[in-house]
Amino acid sequence: MFESLTDKLDGIFRKLKGRGSLDEENIQSALKEIRMALLEADVNFRVVRDFIEDIRKRAVGQEVFDSITPGQQVVKIVHDRLTELMGGVSSRLKFGSRFPAPIMLVGLQGCGKTTTAVKLARLVAAQGKRVYLVSADVYRPAAMEQLKVLGGKIGAGIFAAAGLQDPIEICVQAVEEARRNGYEVIVVDTAGRLAIDAQMMDELKRIKAQINPSEILFVADAMTGQDAVNVAGRFDEQLGIDGVIMTKMDGDARGGAALSLKAVIGKPIKFVGVGEKIEALEVFHPERMASRILGMGDVLTLVEKARATVDEKEARDLEKKIRKNEFTLDDFRNQLTQIRKMGSLQDILGMIPGMKKIKALKEMTPDEGELVKVTAIIDSMTAKERRNHLIIDGSRRKRIARGSGTQIQDVNRLLKNYTEMRKMMKRMTKGGIKSLRRGNFFF
Amino acid sequence: MGQDNDNKGFFDRLKAGLAKTRKLLLTDVDDIILGSKEIDRALFEELEEALIVADVGPAFTGELIESLKEKVRRKELGSPEILRKVLRETMREILLKNEAPLKIPPDQIYTIMVVGVNGTGKTTTIGKLAHQLKGEGHEVMLVAADTFRAAAVEQLEAWAKRAEVPLIRQAPNADPAAVVYDALRSAKAGRPGVVIIDTAGRLHTKVNLMEELKKMRRIMGRELPGAPHEVLLVLDATTGQNAVVQARMFRDEIGVTGLILTKLDGTAKGGVVVRIARELNIPLRYIGVGEQVDDLRPFRAGEFVEALFAQNGR
Ligand SMILES: Nc1nc2c(ncn2[C@@H]2O[C@H](COP(=O)(O)OP(=O)(O)OP(=O)(O)O)[C@@H](O)[C@H]2O)c(=O)[nH]1
Ligand SMILES: [Mg+2]
Numbered sequence: 001m002f003e004s005l006t007d008k009l010d011g012i013f014r015k016l017k018g019r020g021s022l023d024e025e026n027i028q029s030a031l032k033e034i035r036m037a038l039l040e041a042d043v044n045f046r047v048v049r050d051f052i053e054d055i056r057k058r059a060v061g062q063e064v065f066d067s068i069t070p071g072q073q074v075v076k077i078v079h080d081r082l083t084e085l086m087g088g089v090s091s092r093l094k095f096g097s098r099f100p101a102p103i104m105l106v107g108l109q110g111c112g113k114t115t116t117a118v119k120l121a122r123l124v125a126a127q128g129k130r131v132y133l134v135s136a137d138v139y140r141p142a143a144m145e146q147l148k149v150l151g152g153k154i155g156a157g158i159f160a161a162a163g164l165q166d167p168i169e170i171c172v173q174a175v176e177e178a179r180r181n182g183y184e185v186i187v188v189d190t191a192g193r194l195a196i197d198a199q200m201m202d203e204l205k206r207i208k209a210q211i212n213p214s215e216i217l218f219v220a221d222a223m224t225g226q227d228a229v230n231v232a233g234r235f236d237e238q239l240g241i242d243g244v245i246m247t248k249m250d251g252d253a254r255g256g257a258a259l260s261l262k263a264v265i266g267k268p269i270k271f272v273g274v275g276e277k278i279e280a281l282e283v284f285h286p287e288r289m290a291s292r293i294l295g296m297g298d299v300l301t302l303v304e305k306a307r308a309t310v311d312e313k314e315a316r317d318l319e320k321k322i323r324k325n326e327f328t329l330d331d332f333r334n335q336l337t338q339i340r341k342m343g344s345l346q347d348i349l350g351m352i353p354g355m356k357k358i359k360a361l362k363e364m365t366p367d368e369g370e371l372v373k374v375t376a377i378i379d380s381m382t383a384k385e386r387r388n389h390l391i392i393d394g395s396r397r398k399r400i401a402r403g404s405g406t407q408i409q410d411v412n413r414l415l416k417n418y419t420e421m422r423k424m425m426k427r428m429t430k431g432g433i434k435s436l437r438r439g440n441f442f443f
Numbered sequence: 444m445g446q447d448n449d450n451k452g453f454f455d456r457l458k459a460g461l462a463k464t465r466k467l468l469l470t471d472v473d474d475i476i477l478g479s480k481e482i483d484r485a486l487f488e489e490l491e492e493a494l495i496v497a498d499v500g501p502a503f504t505g506e507l508i509e510s511l512k513e514k515v516r517r518k519e520l521g522s523p524e525i526l527r528k529v530l531r532e533t534m535r536e537i538l539l540k541n542e543a544p545l546k547i548p549p550d551q552i553y554t555i556m557v558v559g560v561n562g563t564g565k566t567t568t569i570g571k572l573a574h575q576l577k578g579e580g581h582e583v584m585l586v587a588a589d590t591f592r593a594a595a596v597e598q599l600e601a602w603a604k605r606a607e608v609p610l611i612r613q614a615p616n617a618d619p620a621a622v623v624y625d626a627l628r629s630a631k632a633g634r635p636g637v638v639i640i641d642t643a644g645r646l647h648t649k650v651n652l653m654e655e656l657k658k659m660r661r662i663m664g665r666e667l668p669g670a671p672h673e674v675l676l677v678l679d680a681t682t683g684q685n686a687v688v689q690a691r692m693f694r695d696e697i698g699v700t701g702l703i704l705t706k707l708d709g710t711a712k713g714g715v716v717v718r719i720a721r722e723l724n725i726p727l728r729y730i731g732v733g734e735q736v737d738d739l740r741p742f743r744a745g746e747f748v749e750a751l752f753a754q755n756g757r
Contacts, residue, residue: 039501042683045492109706109734110562110679139734141601142594149593194709221562225498225683227711248561251646253685276561276591371650 009033009071021063022070024056030074031056041254041293044229047263055081075294082290086262086269093124093270094242096214100132100178100186102171104211105245106204106235107219109192112247114143116219116273117189118150119281120245123271124185125154132183134159134174136167136207137191147189154278157183167191171207188213195234204239215242217270220261222249228257229264236265247273250280258289327422329386333378373406377414380404389415482515482523490530497714500684503721507533531748534717538744543726545673545701545741547581547637552630554638554663554670558656558697559677560689561644564705564731566595568677569641570602571731571739577608582636586626587612588619588659589643599641605736619643619655620662627666640671647692656697674699675728680706680713690719704742705731 012029031052038048059077095101103120105113114135121131133151137143144161151158159174171188178186190207193200208216218232218241235241244261249272258269269284321327378386380403385392392400392415401408487508494504511530514520520529547553555572557565566589573583585603587610589595596612603610611626623640630638642659645652663670676699678686693699704713707730720727727742 036501036505039495040684042498042685045495108681108709110564112562140598142597145597146592146594194706196710221679221681223560223679223682223685225681225686225711225715226496227498227681227709230710231681248646250648251560251685252648252688253683256683372654 009074012071021061022059022074024060026070027056027059027074030071034074034078037294038256038259041256041295042223042225042228042260043256043293044226044260044263047229047260050263051081051085051259075296079287079290079294079296082259082293083287086258086284086286086289088268094214095129095185098214100175100183101215102175102186102188102211102213103215103217104188104190104208104213105217105219106190106239106241107192108194108221108231109140111192111219111221112273113192113219114146114189115150115276115278116245116247116271116281117147117187118154118156119273119278120217120271121151121156121185121187122154122278123281124187125156129184130157130182132157132159132174132178132181132186133189134171134178134186135161135189136170137189138165138167138170139191143189143191150278157181167203168206168210172210175211195231201234201238208239216240217243217245218261218265219245219247220257222246222255222257222272223251223253224257226260228260232261233264236267241265241267243267243270245269245271245273245281246284250274254293254295255289256293259293329378329381329389329418332418332421333375333386373404373410374414376404377401377406377411389418482520482526486523486526487512494714497712498683498686499714500687500718503718535744535748537717537721538727538747541720541724541727542742542744543701543728545728547576549581549635551635552627552638552667552670553636553672554627554630554640554667555673555675556640556642556656556659556663556671557675557677558642558693558699559644560646563644563677563679563682564703565644565677566598566602566641567734568675568703568705568729568731568739569599569639570606571736572729573602573606573608573639574736575739576637577606582634583608584626584630584633584636584638585610586622586638586640588622588626588640590615590617590619590622591643595641595643620659623659624662624666627663627670631667647689647696653692653696660697673701675701675703676725677703677705678716678719680704680716681709681711682715684715684718686715687719687722690723690725694723694725699725701726701728702742703729703731708732708738 009030012033034055035048035052038051039045043051055074055078058081059074062073062077093103103124105117105120107113114137117133117135121133125131133147133156135144135147137147138161148158157178159170159177161170161174164170164173167190174188175186188207188211190204191200193204195201216239218235220228220232224231232241232244244258244265244267246255246258246261246269249255262269269286269289271281272284274280274282321331377400380400381392385396385400397408397411397415401411404411490511491504491508494507495501499507507530510533511520511526514529515526520526557569559565569585573585577583583606585599585606585608587596587599589599590613593615596615600610600612611622611629613622613625619642626638626640630636640659642656643652645656647653660671660674674697676690676693678689682689690699690702702716702719702725704716704727707713716727719725727744730740730742730747732738732740
């Protein structure tokens with residue numbers, strides 16, 4: 001989408017002559033860029049303002065070491081601070097000593113509570129606890145049915161609210177039922193509501209008063225904009241939030257709301273939802289979130305995702321190939337297929353540090369829809385051509401275009417992208433995949 | 444969910460909805476401009492905050508502010524009142540270019556496909572839209588092509604009952620393209636009318652799911668030339684700058700022909716829609732202002748901006 005922050009800052013600092021230390025003056029335009037990056041990532045305006053002030057204080061006077069550029073130095077300060085602010089994490093759930101321990105999920109409409117309730121129940125069940133589920137959503141059509149179907153998949157107990165219309169009554173009875181049947185934890189899914197809807201907020205307060213949850217978790221959509229602070233603030237004021245779950249993190253939103261929420265509620269972000277599947281709930285990693293907000297790519301997640309999808313040997317082979325510059329068009333296509341398996345291409349590319357650095361990459365990054373075309377083109381090449389792209393001359397290009405139902409320009413572009421990718425991969429893997437894994441790639 | 448609203452008439456609710464929108468959208472901007480007598484740095488700073496907090500986006504806000512500053516430098520703007528007028532006009536023009544109510548020709552099968560990321564309000568909006576179109580005298584039929592999410596079909600079924608329109612459905616986990624195919628077949632066999640297709644929420648970054656939508660599109664076009672006649676993208680006003688990415692991806696991949704902005708009854712201001720209008724030029728059709736069946740309003744740029752900047756609109 002745009003150049004990485006590190007690039008921009010390097011650009012700014014390049015104009016400075018000597019190195020020496022960071023001062024009020026030479027840091028000014030850098031802070032402006034950081035501010036823009038944070039706002040673009042949807043961090044709340046006021047949170048950004050305080051954060052920038054904080055960074056100014058921290059950065060000024062710092063010496064710049066020879067080993068890194070001032071741009072990298074500032075990014076590191078920002079990244080570390082973001083990590084620290086969003087950290088203090090504990091993904092542990094408090095259960096207390098009562099049976100069942102009620103965990104209550106609250107949030108706006110459409111933020112993903114129901115799916116998250118079941119994901120959470122699965123996680124708790126995996127810790128060996130017996131889990132019960134209840135939906136207190138009597139408003140949205142088929143909300144209870146949704147919980148029932150999903151909950152059934154993980155084999156959790158589910159409260160049947162047959163005939164009951166009052167959410168408070170439903171919760172009370174469900175807790176009672178859970179206790180009778182020896183469940184240790186009950187996850188309470190509530191209807192989505194606006195924080196300004198007094199009547200609906202009151203309902204939550206009454207549920208809370210009746211069942212006294214051991215945890216109240218605020219579920220927030222990673223795509224949320226500036227309003228996140230208002231909403232979270234109101235929920236927290238009225239209910240007292242114990243933690244946050246960020247959902248839809250498998251998209252490409254930069255997720256600045258995470259920082260805003262942390263700033264407002266001051267409670268840990270415990271989990272993140274990373275997909276529609278019931279297993280797609282992970283613990284929160286502040287340093288990854290920091291990278292993501294800054295648009296810097298997320299090495300660790302990439303490596304993990306890649307590890308889950310591509311088997312180790314394949315990865316090692318690939319690495320060898322790249323190093324020896326033997327990365328063929330076949331590998332290129334396989335890569336693309338792998339990437340499709342892993343999820344969004346943009347996600348993946350965005351996770352590789354340096355990927356966004358290379359301008360040309362913007363054009364060579366096939367947009368998601370183009371993947372199909374790219375595959376078709378490569379499929380229309382002969383095995384020989386795929387092994388050695390250098391032999392693909394004008395007439396071969398024409399034939400390939402015809403064979404794949406594309407234009408010759410498409411073929412040209414693909415070949416250009418491929419060579420570009422080769423060059424870049426070679427540069428990137430100088431230290432090998434292992435250095436990526438150590439996570440010391442940016443600084 | 445305002446149960447107490449239930450017995451108010453449509454006009455009360457329209458007015459209430461608009462007043463709410465007016466209050467919650469950019470009136471902050473007016474407060475600021477009217478509150479200060481002079482054009483100074485503080486004014487611009489506060490203006491910037493108001494725009495950014497409304498999710499207009501930092502880059503676009505920067506541009507707006509810069510152009511106002513430039514005009515002040517050139518002495519084209521002398522007072523906060525004129526400044527306010529210019530800002531209002533700028534935003535109104537952008538939105539006006541994209542104000543385009545849905546026009547449905549009579550006596551033909553008119554197909555509407557509703558798409559968007561998870562949880563933006565697609566199904567609810569379809570319920571409201573069905574109710575509205577039926578009220579305007581159209582035959583309406585709903586199609587449950589979200590065969591993926593648990594209980595999505597039951598949810599749409601409840602809305603079909605509420606709006607008193609028929610529903611085409613298949614077993615859960617059926618191929619959505621097959622459901623659509625079925626629906627068009629039966630639409631062609633029946634009376635002409637509007638066919639509204641609910642699709643599963645999907646992140647714009649998921650290749651296979653976007654492909655699935657394309658396939659549905661293709662099948663529709665094959666069964667009925669010109670279909671889908673309208674592809675509505677439903678955006679949640681709570682969403683920040685990612686809404687622009689969503690709109691761009693859905694437009695480029697699926698071919699969106701109209702936008703609906705939901706949840707404007709909340710505290711989120713949905714200002715990102717101005718950026719979308721400017722950068723992507725997608726027609727703005729409706730806004731959603733609640734969860735009840737009549738909480739859907741046509742998008743009106745004039746009204747919208749009037750509401751944003753009304754001097755005594757509260
Ligand atoms: N306050 C408010 N809530 C809304 C509005 N539109 C939809 N909702 C609520 O948002 C939630 C999600 O709405 P759905 O219609 O299920 O959204 P969807 O896009 O179909 O969701 P998926 O199919 O799961 O992707 C529900 O609780 C709706 O009642 C609106 O304009 N205002
Ligand atoms: Mg739906």
